[in-house]
Amino acid sequence: xxxxxxxxxxxxxxxxxxxxxxxxxxxxxxxxxxxxxxxxxxxxxxxxxxxxxxxxxxxxxxxxxxxxxxxxxxxxxxxxxxxxxxxxxxxxxxxxxxxxxxxxxxxxxxxxxxxxxxxxxxxxxxxxxxxxxxxxxxxxxxxxxxxxxxxxxxxxxxxxxxxxxxxxxxxxxxxxxxxxxxxxxxxxxxxxxxxxxxxxxxxxxxxxxxxxxxxxxxxxxxxxxxxxxxxxxxxxxxxxxxxxxxxxxxxxxxxxxxxxxxxxxxxxxxxxxxxxxxxxxxxxxxxxxxxxxxxxxxxxxxxxxxxxxxxxxxxxxxxxxxxxxxxxxxxxxxxxxxxxxxxxxxxxxxxxxxxxxxxxxxxxxxxxxxxxxxxxxxxxxxxxxxxxxxxxxxxxxxxxxxxxxxxxxxxxxxxxxxxxxxxxxxxxxxxxxxxxxxxxxxxxxxxxxxxxxxxxxxxxxxxxxxxxxxxxxxxxxxxxxxxxxxxxxxxxxxxxxxxxxxxxxxx
Numbered sequence: 001x002x003x004x005x006x007x008x009x010x011x012x013x014x015x016x017x018x019x020x021x022x023x024x025x026x027x028x029x030x031x032x033x034x035x036x037x038x039x040x041x042x043x044x045x046x047x048x049x050x051x052x053x054x055x056x057x058x059x060x061x062x063x064x065x066x067x068x069x070x071x072x073x074x075x076x077x078x079x080x081x082x083x084x085x086x087x088x089x090x091x092x093x094x095x096x097x098x099x100x101x102x103x104x105x106x107x108x109x110x111x112x113x114x115x116x117x118x119x120x121x122x123x124x125x126x127x128x129x130x131x132x133x134x135x136x137x138x139x140x141x142x143x144x145x146x147x148x149x150x151x152x153x154x155x156x157x158x159x160x161x162x163x164x165x166x167x168x169x170x171x172x173x174x175x176x177x178x179x180x181x182x183x184x185x186x187x188x189x190x191x192x193x194x195x196x197x198x199x200x201x202x203x204x205x206x207x208x209x210x211x212x213x214x215x216x217x218x219x220x221x222x223x224x225x226x227x228x229x230x231x232x233x234x235x236x237x238x239x240x241x242x243x244x245x246x247x248x249x250x251x252x253x254x255x256x257x258x259x260x261x262x263x264x265x266x267x268x269x270x271x272x273x274x275x276x277x278x279x280x281x282x283x284x285x286x287x288x289x290x291x292x293x294x295x296x297x298x299x300x301x302x303x304x305x306x307x308x309x310x311x312x313x314x315x316x317x318x319x320x321x322x323x324x325x326x327x328x329x330x331x332x333x334x335x336x337x338x339x340x341x342x343x344x345x346x347x348x349x350x351x352x353x354x355x356x357x358x359x360x361x362x363x364x365x366x367x368x369x370x371x372x373x374x375x376x377x378x379x380x381x382x383x384x385x386x387x388x389x390x391x392x393x394x395x396x397x398x399x400x401x402x403x404x405x406x407x408x409x410x411x412x413x414x415x416x417x418x419x420x421x422x423x424x425x426x427x428x429x430x431x432x433x434x435x436x437x438x439x440x441x442x443x444x445x446x447x448x449x450x451x452x453x454x455x456x457x458x459x460x461x462x463x464x465x466x467x468x469x470x471x472x473x474x475x476x477x478x479x480x481x482x483x484x485x486x487x488x489x490x491x492x493x494x495x496x497x498x499x500x501x502x503x504x505x506x507x
Contacts, residue, residue, distance in 0.1 A: 001121040001285050002114050004031030004106040005043050005099045006061070006075065018062030022076055029061050029105050032114075035287075038128065043099035044082055045129040047178045048074035048136075049168040050104075060105075067104035073190045074135040075102055081133050081188035084198045097130055116290035120300070122174075122279030123181050124286075132182035134201065140167045141189040147207045148199040155211035164208070164233055171232045171264040173272050177279035180242050180251065205240040208233055222395065222409045227430055235262045238345045252357040253305045254312035254467060254474065256280045258343040261432065271297055274337065281305070298332035311369065312358040312467055315474035315489045317341050317434055317450050325367070328476070328487045328506040341450060341489040343432040347468050356466040358474075361503070371501040372476070375461040375492065378443040385444040385495045390420050392471045393427065409471075421446070424471075424493055433491060440477075445494010449477045453488070456481065463492040465501040 009019060009026035019026045033041060053069035060072050078100055086096040108115040118125075126132060136144070143160045156164065164170060179185060185201040212226055212233060219225065226234050238259055242251055260276050274297040282304055291297045305313050317339045318330035330338060359370045395408030409427050410418065425437055428448060435450035440461060447461050456479040463473040472493040479486055485507050 001117040001124070001287060002032035002108050003038050003041070003101070003118075003125065004029055004108075005033070005041070005101055006030075006105055007099045020061050022079060027061075031106070032108075035285075041099065041128075042095075042097050042130050043101050043128075044078060044097060045126050045132045045178070045182070046074055046078045046100055046102040047132055047134045047169070047175070048102075049172060051168070063105060064109035070135075070137075070190075071102065071104040073137075075100060075105075077135045077188050077190045078102070078133045081135075081186060081198045085131070085186065095130075101125060101129065113290045116292060117286040117288075119275050120278055120286040120290060120297075121284075122177055122275065123281065123283045126178055126181035126279065127183070127283040129182065131184040131186060132178055134169065134178075134185060134187050135190060136167075136169055136187055137190045138167070139163050140169075141187075141191050141194060144187050144199050144204050145194065147204045155214045156207060158215065161211055161215065161230060161233065165230050168264075170236055173260060173263040173265045173276050174279075176235075176239050176242075176256075176259050176263065177276050179239050180280055181283065202243075205236070205243070209237045209240060212237060216407055220411050222407050222411055224409050224427060224430065225411065231262065232264075235259050241345075250308070250310075250357075251280060252312045252346070252467070253277075253281060253301070253310050254315055254340060254357070255346055257313065257316065257338055258340045258345065261340055261343045270294060270337075274298060274301060277301060277338075278304070294337050295332045298330070298337045301338065302330065302332070309359050310357045311360045312464075312474075313338055314358065314369075314476065315341050315464065315467070317489065320487045325506075327485055328367075328369070339432070341433065341435065341474060342428060342469075342491055344469050347470060358464050358467060365505060367506045368503040369462075369476075369506060370503045371464065371466040372462040372504045373465050373496050373498075373500050374502070374504075375440075375442040375445075375447060375463055375475070377461070378441055381441060381446070381494070382444050386420070388495060389424065389445070389471060389493060390418070393420055393423055394418050428491060428493075435488075435490065442492075442494065444496070445472060445492055447475055447477070447490055447492050449490040450488040451477070453477055453479055456486075461490070461492075462504060463496055465496055465498050 006027055007030050009028050015026060019028050048070055050068035051070050054066045055069050057063055057065050060067060082097060107118050140163060143156060143163060169175060187199040187201060188197055212230060256277050260273055265273050271294055278301055291300050302313055314328060314330065316330055316336060318336040319334040320327050321329045321331045361368050361370060393409045396406040398404040410423055433448060435448055436452040438454060439446035439448045453459050459479040461475060461477055463475040467474055473496060475490040475492040477488050477490050
């Protein structure tokens with residue numbers, strides 16, 4: 001990878017080709033800096049939306065390829081923001097730093113190994129920065145500025161939530177990794193005449209969560225209402241949890257894939273989804289051979305996860321490898337490229353499992369996935385399990401304490417009994433499930449497999465006890481076709497007994 005930075009030219013130094021004047025001073029793109037130099041460099045990263053407009057090659061800092069027409073404005077706004085961050089009346093005050101990393105200028109501009117390796121190192125670059133300065137424009141700024149005012153800002157009204165939902169920075173695929181990797185993150189704007197030109201991001205994100213909760217209560221809506229009306233704000237709220245836990249818990253591969261999978265992706269650059277996932281997964285730089293295809297990126301991501309003993313990437317909709325001993329592993333040559341079986345956030349199953357993911361181990365017998373629970377097929381589902389699923393889907397009011405109301409995924413219709421199986425499937429389809437719509441009935445729940453396995457031989461079903469959604473768990477199905485063992489991922493909705501977890505040999 002290469003790290004290049006935009007810095008001011010020393011007073012008295014000769015102007016060079018590509019230098020640009022900003023705020024009466026000359027600035028220059030410097031680098032690439034060596035790994036030893038990088039350890040001692042201090043700089044700000046700039047996050048912004050490119051948009052459709054472009055500037056020609058050579059128009060700004062002698063750039064070698066067309067760049068966004070927002071790059072110039074974003075850099076100027078970030079320089080202004082950095083000036084304010086070092087003022088004595090800004091809290092918390094940070095030191096004066098006049099070095100900036102901005103993608104259009106600092107990523108190697110000519111196609112090749114250095115450019116691709118740098119794109120694979122976004123986590124390293126953003127986590128190495130002193131701060132991330134997010135440059136916004138348009139009506140979103142007035143909303144953020146209001147959120148920064150006062151000791152306890154009010155939740156956003158519906159009209160402002162709708163503005164936020166449509167903002168391109170909130171919806172873009174790169175935003176998650178920039179937020180979770182930034183040590184300190186600030187908003188600024190290119191809007192003219194603003195009153196508060198720098199705002200800390202934490203306050204705004206807290207307002208988003210409070211506003212969505214207020215909207216649900218006032219409109220008697222559950223998560224399905226949020227997914228229908230504010231899908232992008234919903235995943236922004238999820239990102240807040242990961243920011244708060246940053247430095248305490250490692251993010252799981254499945255959690256990262258799920259959050260980024262719901263973001264807007266330019267179909268002309270499908271590799272950006274996996275590059276953003278790499279950036280969120282690791283803070284290491286890519287100094288080796290770069291990956292030049294989706295298949296290579298998917299393999300690199302899986303290898304990185306395996307080195308961390310995080311096998312949660314197996315719970316994706318990909319077809320599986322045909323290689324002996326690896327038939328459980330997603331096939332990177334398939335069409336999916338690590339799309340989660342559903343895009344949903346996980347919770348902690350138990351205190352002693354905090355920070356766990358899908359672990360595995362090897363011994364002389366082979367490769368084992370840990371903490372799986374074998375599901376037992378049944379003609380019917382335990383009524384207690386059905387009641388728990390219904391409470392999750394439709395909410396619950398405690399008869400002994402009528403003020404205690406749990407909001408469900410759906411708002412049940414007045415005077416009718418909800419069909420929980422139909423609505424469960426509707427919910428799974430809403431959050432990205434593309435597999436078989438006919439579930440396998442188990443003792444304590446339903447198993448929805450990615451492939452139709454109803455008429456196959458020697459079917460076995462497993463659920464991951466160490467990764468938990470509020471309604472169930474990711475799972476794995478195993479069966480035989482013409483004597484050959486096959487696998488696919490699935491979704492288990494129901495109850496598990498954690499003590500029944502075991503290691504299962506992948507054959």
